[in-house]
Amino acid sequence: MPSFTGIAHLTLSVRDRDASVRFYRDVLGFQEFQTRDCGEWRRTMCRHRSGVVLGLIEHKDHFNAVFDHRRVGVDHLAFTVSSSAELDAWEERLTELDIDHSPVVHAEQGRALTFADPDGFQLELYCEDSA
Structure with missing residues (x-):
């Protein structure tokens, strides 16, 4: 069986990307390293000093749930x-x-x-x- 070496990142769908970036930065110490905005979504990738990479994506047509x-x-x-x-x-x-x-x-x-x-x-x- 082929193998893999770990989890590259986890991306969470969020209602308000900016509020989520602030939360993960201010509470848990994640740092933004890449942001991309396109017509359908806005995403910021964040990295923690532990090596964990977390994506936070706000879809334009989210359901606000x-x-x-x-x-x-x-x-x-x-x-x-x-x-x-x-x-x-x-x-x-x-x-x-x-x-x-x-x-x-x-x-x-x-x-x-x-x-x-x-x-x-x-x-x-x-x-x-x-x-």
């Missing part, structure tokens, strides 16, 4: 953090930024914290338990 994880498609996006202390620091940061979030909870083989982006897309910060 909020994300619903119960529909077929992506349920949530989880980012790995390096330690429990780092996860606790994220909880403090989200509280300081007045972003609604879950408390840190025990998840399968780790701890997790969940919150949502401006479109209601579920995001998770996850730390594996130390073995």
